[in-house]
Amino acid sequence: MAISPSSRLPSARESAAAATVCLALCAVLAWLAHTQSRFSPAVDIAFHEAKATAGTVHAQAQDLVSPLPAALRPMSAAEAFAPETLSDKIDGKAEVYLSAGVAGLRCQRMALAAAPASWIELFVFDMGKPSNAYSVYSSQRRSDVTDLQLADYAYRAGNEIALVHGPFYVEVVATDEGPATIEAASALARAYVAATPVSAHADVSSDQALFPREGLVPGSVTLLSTDVFGFDGLGNVYVARFRDGKDELTLFLARRTGARDATAAAAALRGFFVDDCGGKEVARPALPAGAVIIDAGGSFEGVFSTGAFLAGVHQAPSREGTDRWLKRLSASLAEKR
Amino acid sequence: MKITTARRVAQIFFLTTFLWLAVVATVGTGWMQWRGWPISWFLQLDPLAAIGTTLATHSLLPGFGWALVTVALTILFGRVFCGFVCPFGAIHQFVGWLGRRALRPKDKMAANAYRPAQSVKYYLLIGFLAAAALSAGDAFVGSLQTGLLDPISFLHRSINLAVLPSADVAFERLFPGGRFAVGAALIGGLFVAFVLLNLWIPRFYCRFICPLGALLGVLARPSLWSIGKTTAKCNECALCDVDCEGACNPMGPIRGSECLMCMNCLDNCPNVSPLAYVARPSPGGEVVGHGVSRRGFVVAALSGLAAVPLSRVGGATGRAWSPALIRPPGSVAEDEFLARCVKCCECVRVCPTNVLQPAVMEHGWEALWTPVLNNRIGTSGCQLNCVACGYACPTGAIRPLTLDRKQGLGDFEKSGPVRIGLASVDRGRCLPWAMDRPCIVCQENCPVTPKAIYVSEIEQTVRDGVLQVVSVEGTTLGVRGARLAPGRFASGDYACRLAGEERGHPIVANTQDTLTLDPAQKMPDSVEPGTAAEVQVRLQRPVVDPSLCIGCGVCEHECPMSGLRAIRVTADNETRDPRHAVLLSEHPS
Amino acid sequence: MSPDAPFPPIGPEATRRAFLRRALKAGAAIAATGGLAAWLWDRHPPGTLGLRAPASALPDFRVSDAGRRMAIVTGTDRVRTLRRALEAMGGIGRFIKRGDRVIVKVNAAFAAPSVLCATTHPDVAAELVRLCLGAGAAKVLVTDNPINDPESCFALSGIAASVGAAGGALVLPRAADFADGSLPGGRLIRNWPMLLGPFRGVTKLIGAAPVKHHARAGASMTIKNWYGLLGGRRNQFHQDINGIIVELAQLVRPTFVVLDGTMSMLTNGPTGGSLADLKPTHTLVVSTDPVAADAFGATLLGRTFHDLPYLSRAAQLGCGTTDFGALQPARDDVS
Structure with missing residues (x-):
């Protein structure tokens, strides 16, 4: 007995059911056709985003300062650099920031709306904490500057404004020194400070005020964060230059966690000058207590500690001068502390 | 149009769609590439994958909303997924028809008689789900092994890793330079074996093995519409058995849970007969059970439950974790991975460098056919700008990553890049x-x-x-x-x-x-x-x-x-x- | 036969009612599936691998009205010194109330006999159990995740036997007892497996540790003792030993700690191994401030808190004071 599939004619209801199935298939087909035209994220990423993020510069969607001062227009997207990629932007200068513990750099260029040939680049170095920011600020401070009152510390030197705002060290570099450009640069710096809330501020004035007033070369107080005097065991030290008659020498002081630490640091620094730099201990003056003077081949070093402070004289031209400045520094510390 | 014609159209449509989705699963924007094709759609339609991962992880991925559609259709209309949609079922049905079309109706009827062994698939389902459901707090979660026999996983794996690469060997059209898959002979061999078994008993896999069919059988038992008689008595010519794909005995007390909704019986029933697709119980009687004995149920469930702690004693997910088991980027931790992966190997298919491979037994039986990187076999390592596997994975075993997350950029700078291992x-x-x-x-x-x-x-x-x-x-x-x-x-x-x-x-x-x-x-x-x-x-x-x-x-x-x-x-x-x-x-x- | 066969309409009224009943059932089944799916729906689709928000692993076990106190008692009999010290602190009843569930975290790191003093002395562990039970505690658990095999550690150190005799419950850590814990804001303890299982329902935590030299950390006393709450491959924390001890000091806020300096291990710590490593220092300290206890313990080792960097850092972070004298410790002698 042969069964022929065509031996039966479908009823209207069966035909309707079959037609419903076919309609459903058409709906699925339409959905598939529609879906395939909206690319999967995997495909998008492989063919579009990958090119955009190739390399290490990661574009930030937002402008660094928002709102921008009216005189300025964004000229490029904001860029961001991690410590590893910092040298891609500022090359060898990255070392200055790396040694001070930089956490990242963001930067962006803006052009003057009225004169697009003039433009300004804003660099924001996230130094992690205010003291680091002050450190890179002070170590790069130019000699001929105008102090500004727009952040914790700020100055203008020619076409550049540098400032410390909380843990951020900020540079605003303009293409020229024209009054409109400088005005826009100052406005940008102010806008940045206003738009960036910070919880901690650099409070370094109290420590640096411990230096003697007399003979201090103005603006020469600098916070060095690592490798002070080439000694890799010494960091976070204030140094300042002083005039002694026609000579010049450097005084330094550093707060340590306690008297023991300070004594140990003084011993380590003495060891560095004697053992690593080939210096010779030439005197142990009675005052300040525990001080040593080292002849480092032509110049003299003096090191002592008092309380939680490590302090001393660096590259003084004479042994007698070293002795005198040690006492002066010790007296200043004792008086102001 | 007859409903059987519509069924054939649907089967051809879905099998073609399935094969098309396998062909285009290459990262790219060309017309024969991934674009936006929902390459894992059949797995999202698969309630076994949905229930398995949900039992093991207690969460249901949004993509599995499709499985709810399948469940609803099954409750309303019976196992229409098996009869109309399942691409593996279509292959079985076609091969079975091809091999047996010249036989006498008597021999065909004999092959389509119900066999008690058809309850094997229910025992498999019980064992798998028990293994997936077992969890012991933070100590371990269940092991999802449904993918070993889930027909959708099985077919994806076979087509992607064995059939397409070997069919393409001479042309290098799909895979310029060739495509490799570790252990492809086993995957392809099992595929061929199960397809050839249809020459002995039609839809062998569906009747005896398929755990998805078993699950749908359970759901379909009280389906609103089903095949049944309109009168208690008929002339009992048994012609309905001649082309019955599910061996569900439409003439006698029908086994609704075995019915694959092929609808062939409606065609074969002489015009005067009472067989119909109706919304009421068959006056000819219905067998409501699945042939599963209480003792068998307990044995299957306990076996599944015991298999998990037994295999964990080997330590592969604990202290003896295999350092050679490098999972693709975005993979979740190993115990959760084993609770999510359905072994479909879609990730292996889309990997542009072929570095992703199916594990064989080298990382323990639980990890069989799960993805692992093999840096020798690929054309390169895992590509820095590629996240394809995570978007191919239907179960969240490999999480979809953004490029920022993968490379540790933007918001993810602190968490750093996703590391899949360490070179030494x-x-x-x-x-x-x-x-x-x-x-x-x-x-x-x-x-x-x-x-x-x-x-x-x-x-x-x-x-x-x-x-x-x-x-x-x-x-x-x-x-x-x-x-x-x-x-x-x-x-x-x-x-x-x-x-x-x-x-x-x-x-x-x-x-x-x-x-x-x-x-x-x-x-x-x-x-x-x-x-x-x-x-x-x-x-x-x-x-x-x-x-x-x-x-x-x-x-x-x-x-x-x-x-x-x-x-x-x-x-x-x-x-x-x-x-x-x-x-x-x-x-x- | 109907012209609609084999797709007949629903049929006469009686059948239609039956259909409605069945349809209702099917609808209910679908609705139930949908409801279950909605309940299990993953509302936070994956994509944030490795970014789980850390939650604090442990509650604060301090007794608010006890304040910061310390007692230093000299003597050779640990039971007597411990009792006297607790009396001087205002009695055990100040800390342990009726119904409290107490964990005594001992240091059972090594499978060594108690005479080597590498572990908490069994007398101290047992007496703490007795005192707590005496004060009305509902249950006293004694636990640690030791370095050597837990069972041998508790057995050979004598802690298992003495605690059992005193009526305490010894908890050997099982795999299921470890869950990921974090110190909010922490750097090291982030989603780290910790021995948290025994802490379910616990209301008080007492730490009991010996005074030991520690090659990597300088000394191991009450704060380092919390290291035994860490699971996983914790030995990588030895890359930053002071960092992990400071985080433990922040994470674990005990009811009080007992620092047993009856014998102090001066060298070859933390394992010791010879009686020659030990020095009789005949002092036992009870303190609600673990930093102060450890700062005092340092003096038993002939050192000061400056020699243990973690103490100053923990003090800066508000975990206690290194200036134990400021607590005006009660002192007594029962030798």
Whole structure:
């Protein structure tokens, strides 16, 4: 007995059911056709985003300062650099920031709306904490500057404004020194400070005020964060230059966690000058207590500690001068502390 | 149009769609590439995958909303998924029809009689679901093994890893340069075996094996519409059995849970007969059970339950975790991975470099046919800018990553890149470390910025490299000592250091007894015959920085030691399991 | 036969009612599936691998009105010194109330006999159990995740036997007892497996540790004792031993700690192994401030808190004071 599939004619209801199935298939087909035209994220990423993020510069969607001062227009997207990629932007200068513990750099260029040939680049170095920011600020401070009152510390030197705002060290570099450009640069710096809330501020004035007033070369107080005097065991030290008659020498002081630490640091620094730099201990003056003077081949070093402070004289031209400045520094510390 | 015609149209449609989705699953925007095709759609339609992962992880991925559609259709209309949609079922049905179309109706009827062994699939389902459901707090979660026999996983795996690559061998149209899959012979062999079994008993897999069919059978038992009689009695010609795909006995008390909704019985029933697709119980009687005995149920469930702790005792998900088991980027920790992966190998299919491979038994039976990186077989390692596997995965075993997340950019700078492992140099095999030959292919190919591989440099006198100068002519020295292989020292890595000099002179050419030195470097005023000259090689020896290495395996792939590579990736330090971390975290949370 | 066969309409009224009943059932089944699906719906589709928000692993076990106190008692009999010290602190009743479930976290790191003082002395563990039970505690659990095999550690150190005799419950850590824990804001303890299982329902935590030299950390006393709450491959924390001890000091806020300096291990810590490593220092300290206890313990080792960097850092972070004298410790002698 042969069964022929065509031996039966479908009823209207069966035909309707079959037609419903076919309609459903058409709906699925339409959905598939529609879906395939909206690319999967995997495909998008492989063919579009990958090119955009190739390399290490990661574009930030937002402008660094928002709102921008009216005189300025964004000229490029904001860029961001991690410590590893910092040298891609500022090359060898990255070392200055790396040694001070930089956490990242963001930067962006803006052009003057009225004169697009003039433009300004804003660099924001996230130094992690205010003291680091002050450190890179002070170590790069130019000699001929105008102090500004727009952040914790700020100055203008020619076409550049540098400032410390909380843990951020900020540079605003303009293409020229024209009054409109400088005005826009100052406005940008102010806008940045206003738009960036910070919880901690650099409070370094109290420590640096411990230096003697007399003979201090103005603006020469600098916070060095690592490798002070080439000694890799010494960091976070204030140094300042002083005039002694026609000579010049450097005084330094550093707060340590306690008297023991300070004594140990003084011993380590003495060891560095004697053992690593080939210096010779030439005197142990009675005052300040525990001080040593080292002849480092032509110049003299003096090191002592008092309380939680490590302090001393660096590259003084004479042994007698070293002795005198040690006492002066010790007296200043004792008086102001 | 007859409903059976509509069924055939639907089967052809869905099988074609399935094959099309397999063909286009290559990352790209061309018309025969992935684009936006929902390549894992059939798995999302699959309620077994949905219920299995949900039992094991207590969460239902949104994509499995499609499985709800299948469940609803089954409750309303019976196993229409098996009859109309399932592409594996379509293949079985077609092959069964092909092999048996010439048989006499009597023989066909005999093959389509119900067999008690059809309850095997229910026992399999019970065992699988029990294993998936077992969890013991934080100690372990269930093991999802439905993918071994889930027809959708089975077919994806077979088509993607065995059928397409072997069909494409001669053409290299889909896979230029060929495509490899570890253990493809087993995957393809099982596929062929189950397809051929249809020549013995039609839809063999569907009737005896298929755990998805079993699940749908359970759901379909009280389906609103079903095949049944309109009157209690018919002439009992049994013609309805001739082409019955499900062996569900439509004439007698029908077994609704076995009915595959092929609707052939409606065609074969003589015009005067009462067989119909109706919304009421069949007056001809219905068998409501699945042939599952209470004892069998208990044995199957206990076997499934016991299998999980038993296999975990081996320690593969605990302390004895396999360092060779490198999961694709975005994979969840291993115990959850085993609770999610349905072994469909869609990730393996879409991997653009073929580095992702199905595991065979090397990482334990639980990991069979789950994805693992094999840096030797691929055309490269895991690509820095690729996240395809996570978007192919239907179950969240591999999580979809953004590029920012994968590379640790933007919002993810603190969490860092997703690491799948850590490369380490085998200093006993590495050319510059062990054999004094320059190389650093691995360092050059490291795609991470800054490179995770750096070099430590030394200069070393080569073997038999201590020579004596016998003559000097310009910058060419005649030398005595060992015979030199001509040209060997001209690669730029070699220098000749003359006695009394601190720096060597780069060698620009050599014959078997002369060395020509770089004229750019000043020669000493006079070189006396008899002066010692040492041939030195400048070696850059690769060192891995574990804080930067993401385990992509590009270095391992490129290493010229082509057998056992001299730099190899292990799963150490993989992001997915903090217990595998090697380094302390460097950022506060 | 109907012209609609084999797709007949629903049929006469009686059948239609039956159909409605069945349809209702099917609808209910679908609705139930949908409801279950909605309940299990993954509302946070994956994509944030490795970014689980850390939650604090442990509650604060301090007794608010007990304040910061310390007692230092000299003597050779640990039971007597411990009792006297607790009396001087205002009695055990100040800390343990009726119905409290108490964990005594001992240091059972090594499978060594108690005479080597590498582990908490069994007398101290047992007396703490007795005192707590005496004060009305509902249950006293004694636990640690030791370095050597737990069973041998508790057995050979004598803790298992003495605690059992005193009526305490010894908890040997099982795999299921470990769950991921975090110190909010922490750097090291982030989603780290910790021995949290025994802490379910626990209301008080007492730490009991010996005074030991520790090659890597300088000393191992009451704060380092919390290291035994860490699971996983914790030995990688030795890359930053002071960091992990400071985080433990922040994470674990005990009811009080007992520092047993009856014998102090001066060298070859933390394992010791010879009686020659030990020095009789005949002092036992009870303190609600683990930093102060450890700062005092340092003096038993002939050192000061400056020699243990973790103490100053923990003090800076508000975990206690290194100036134990400021707590005006009660002192007594029962030798």
